[in-house]
Amino acid sequence: MKTRLLTLSLATIIASAQPALAQTAPKPAAKPAPVAALIKQVDIPYTQFTLANGLRVVVHTDRKAPVVAVSVWYNVGSKFEPKGKTGFAHLFEHLMFNGSENAQSDFYEPLKQVGGTDMNGSTYFDRTNYFETVPKTALDRTLFLESDRMGYLLGVVTQGRLDKQRGVVQNEKRQGDNRPYGLFQYKLLEGLFPADHPYGHTTIGSMADLDAASLDDVKSWFKDHYGPNNTVLVLAGDIDEATARPLVEKYFGAIPRGPQNVVPQVTIPTLAAPKSVVTKDRVAATMLVRAWTVPGLSDKDSTALDVAAGVLGGLASSRLDNALVRGEKLAVNVNASNSSFSQLGYFTISAVVKPGVDPATVATRLDALIADFLAHGPTKDEVDRYVTREVSGTIAGLEQVGGRGKAATLAEGALYSNDPGFYKKQLADLAATTPQSVQAAAKKWLSRPVFSLTIEPGAREAYAETVTPPKPEVKDPPFTGTRGAMPAAGALQDLVYPKVERTKLSNGVELVYAQRTAVPFTRAILSFDAGVAADVPGKLGTESLMLGMLDEGTETLNSIQIAETKERLGASIGMGMGSDRSTAYVAAPSANLAPAVDLLADMVRHPAFSPAEVERLRNAQLAGIAQELTDPGSLGRRVLPKLIYGPGSPYAKAAGAGDPAAVAKLTRDDLIAFHQAWFRPEKLKIFVVSDLPLADVKAALDRGFGDWKGTGAPGVKAFDQATKASSPRIVLIDRPDSPQSVIIGAVPTALSNSDDFLPLTTANDALGGGFLARINMNLRENKHWAYGASGSFVRDEHAAPYFVNAPVQADKTGPAIVELRKELSGYVGTAPMTQVEFDRAIAGGTRSLPGSFETSNALLSAMQANDLFKRPDDYYATITQKYRALTLPQLNAAIRAAVDPTKAVWVVVGDAKIVKPQLDGIGLPVTVLPAAAVGSLR
Incomplete structure (x- = not known):
């Protein structure tokens, strides 16, 4: 321990030796609450019962919002898989989302219609689970769906569905493998476990086993493992046992008990030698x-x-x-x-x-x-x-x-x-x-x-790709359900949006506040008018380094002391950056809010910028940039901004962690100058969601920030400079040994901050805005070339281009771009949004509102967006009426006017020797860049 104390002491001396950067000394910190008091606040009361078929049901009542979380956990995961059938549990997770005998469309369809949120499923070594949060009026439909995939599934598990979901899973595997250190998990399990150990293979399985899976194999797997007696159903939210019991009996009671899953015998292996x-x-x-x-x-x-x-x-x-x-x-x-x-x-x-x-x-x-x-x-x-x-x-x-x-x-x-x-x-x-x-x-x-x-x-080891040739598409035979019609969506539950209040600290800094009492916790965001657009031309990465340094020492605390203080308070404190704003955030038990705000204020107002820490973090940032240049998504995101915004736009500065040549030369003075120009009270608004009353929150923040005054001149963003997007083209970034290609497309628009985006985002619901959107259904569900694909408007304060993102298997890169261009052109042309898609988007948008704002983080995001886009604080309190006023012609006209697919620019990150021949026939000019050259782009 002597070495650690000496290090701490030296760091303290270094930090305190630096010139002061602010006029006001930090105040003595308040004391944290004892951990025993915090533990007493953790309680989830529940009741439980078991059906005759063995289904175990747990019910928790929480009346804070008219929603119910439905969570179904099956006692089956990859540890149950025998040799030669690795990946079966995860494959079945996909198949069980793909429709059932009495709900034959993808499960996202009926759940979206009722306003489901947090809809997903997952598989790991020990279990498979499905979960969604729905309005309480939609609980009948949700339990019908969950019971249907448990007891009425195999009639629609066909060869066609198996082939499609196998392809999707294989692309999910490729997507994970394609990342830096993507083969780590395989090496870890191979090193720790014997080959036949239940925990000795990854949940996603091997390409060969997935290829070899027959229809009989997967049907037998389901029959053996997914009975109600192997399942736990949890209902949590605006429900109680008296309401839950008859509903669960109604929908699950007739499902027969299945074979009892036998948990495999597991030993904790010990290596014979290192x-x-x-x-x-x-x-x-x-x-x-x-x-x-x-x-x-x-x-x-x-x-x-x-x-x-x-x-x-x-x-x-x-x-x-x-x-x-x-x-x-x-x-x-x-x-x-x-x-x-x-x-x-x-x-x-x-x-x-x-x-x-x-x-x-x-x-x-x-x-x-x-x-x-x-x-x-x-x-x-x-x-x-x-x-x-x-x-x-x-x-x-x-x-x-x-x-x-x-x-x-x-x-x-x-x-x-x-x-x-x-x-x-x-x-x-x-x-x-x-x-x-x-x-x-x-x-x-x-x-x-x-x-x-x-x-x-070095060059990656040989990648285990799929070995069987593509299978011809098999048409699914029709199947007639046996349980009658699916329950209706239920009555619409209106969103009860909390009152948002505004006040000012003693120095005029605006505080935007909403109260949430579900948990004794406070989240606060300090939002500075800075962001990517404020980074220093010719010195890109200055802001990233400055933000990192705020965690690395103040005039009185070194980086270790800051970290230890956060931990004693149970507080998360950190910095972030978007296109238009830079943030400092604190999240802490409300009992510790005052000392947590004191620490945050010290970090934001009195950074030491110790030369030794600047050097260390600069080197770490350079290492991070080098890592970005090996990551396919990061490579694409570095190249695209200059193409889509134009090289003169402040948004074109988006270059990951910065320009390595510039970061290598950054000095302490550069960081001080940026901090003084942009992290100052004139550029600050504070957003808070807390169970504490506004007066208490304001008092804590006034103590930390109320006497803060800026020094020097504030920074200015240069949005008055004319700038133009690149002409349509494809930029191919050569990343050898990539089993997938990351495709990022972007269409510039003339949209402004004052435009009403609700028609646009609602119109995009059917094009790229969710699982059921055309882009995803085409590349994932129909072609099974991707694990997922999407499109959306990326709304900044001064721009809103339309972006498309699609990681696809390498040998389908060119055809995928052809399909994406076809989808975009059709949607604003001869194949616009349909009435069915419109009705689904309106239903999903309105019915999902109660679940969309369940968390403080979601509410904080909405409060900041309303402020940035100059919407009233009660925007979401009246959004249901806005949705109901929309029409199908209005939506089609809005997206047709905003998106011109002929202006799209495409960036592809993949293996050029495989991908380039696929791109040459698309009809756009193709430029090839080596991945190593991306870091030197200015």
Whole structure:
């Protein structure tokens, strides 16, 4: 511990030696609330019952909004899959979204009609789940749908549907594999587990097994695993058991019990000796990984290992961050995590080596730090900080009944631990954790032989692509349902939008506030009129570096002290940047709001910009830029802004983390100048959602910001300069070994900030705005060339181009662009929005409103958007009437006037030797850029 204290002391001296950047000294910080008081606030009361067929039902009542979260968890995941059938559970997750015997269209269709939100499904080692949040009046339809795919599915599982969803899943796999370090998960599982271990293969499975899956195989898989007796159904929200029981009995009661899933016998494997694997990938920096198998969720050591991971590399103030990143500057990023599953888990530690540093040096130091932790354990303060952070996150998550909120928490406990309230045991274990228990668990499990993985920059190893030729499309035979008509959508539930109030701090800074009392939590956004448009011409990346530096030291606190203070408060504090605004945010238990705001104010108003920290973060930013130049999406997003906005537009400055040549030369003075020009009270508005009354929130913010005055001249954006988009073309960025191509298209528009966008966004619902939109249904569901594709207006303060995004398999890149151009041209031409699409868009837009604003984050986003686009604060309180006033001719005319597909510019990121021949016949000029050249574009 002496080394750590010395590092902290030196950093304090360096920070305090810098000239003051503000006139007012920070105020003494208030004290945080004790963690025991926070834990008492976590409660999800529930009742439960079981049907005769074995379906277990858990009900939680939360009347804050007229919505119900429906969460169905099947006790089947990839660990149940035998050899040769990897990926079956995940494949069936897709098939079970694809329609059932009495609801034969894709499930998104009837759920969108009723206003469903948070609609999705997922598969992992231990389970498959489906979830949606719906207006309570739509609960009948939703339970009909969920029961239909449980008990009435196989009549519509046809060869045609199997072939399509197999293609979609394979492109989901390609999409993940295509990212930097995308093969990490495969190497990790191969290194930790024997080949035949239930946890020894990825959930997405192998291409060969997916190719080999027959229709009989997948039907047998369903019959064996998806019965009601293997399922937990959770209903959370505006419902109670008396209402739920007859509904669940009505829709699920007749489904017969199926075979009982037998959880596989699982051992926690221990390597006979340390194992080391070195592999190469097209990455910018070497990543070192250390991994062990460990116990699962129900084991007494699981929580202690969570804490160990947090202290080692999960906290912002972690041991590895302080030593390898901040102190010795050997790594640009470190992480430690304990991934706990039902029957076991794996503990991983990783470090991304700083470019120019010998990976062997970092490996030696990493192993020494791990050994030191095992020998001495954590301090009480480290344990307490981790516990506070976790409890704070739990409180914040319980605001939502759906998603990863209350329903999922109850379902996971019921399925994995036979206890919906298992979260309380986890919190109790967390509160009881001691430095001694953490050290004992870490020493027990992490002193065993380690699996070491090194991923080095270089040509990626051979990629396991699909091996069977494309299959001819099979027409699905008709099927007649047996359960009668689907229940109606139910009565429309009006949105109750909270009152938004405005006031001003003592210095005139405007405060925009709304109260939400679902959880004792406060979220605040400091929004500065800056953003991408304010970055410094010729020095792109200045703003990114300045924002990063706000977390790295004030006049009185160094970066470690800032991180530790956040953790003691259970607060998340960070910085962000959009096209028009730069933000600083704080999210904290309301009991700790005052000290959290004090810390935020110190960070925003009194940054030290220590030369040593500037150098460290500049190097980290350069490493991040190098990593962006290996990522397909980042490459495309770097090139497109200049093409679509024109090189002279302030929005053309969007270049990821910046221009590497410029960032390398940035100085402390550059950062101070930018901070003084843009982070000042004249450019600030504050948005808050809290359970606390406005007076309390204002008092806390006045204490932190009410006496703030700017110095020097404020920054000015140059939107008066005439600028023009590029002529239609294709820019191909050559990224070898890419199994997919990322296609990004953009159409410039003449839309302005004063335009009414509701007709446009509603019209786009059927073109690119959701799962059922034409772009996605064409490339994903019909062609199965993509995992997903979309289109949308990207609305900035001074521009609103239309963007299309479509990652597609490499050999279908050219045909995919042809299809996208066809969809765009048809929609504004001979195949406009239909009455069916219009009715669906209006129904979805109006009925989804109660669920759309369930969380404080959603409300905060709406408040900021209303302000930026000069809409009234009660815009969403009256939006239902606005939707009802729209007409189909109005929508078609609006999008036809806004979008001219002949002006589209396309950026493609893929393997040029495969893709370029496909593009040459499209009829647009094609320019090829090597990926390495993208970073030098100005």
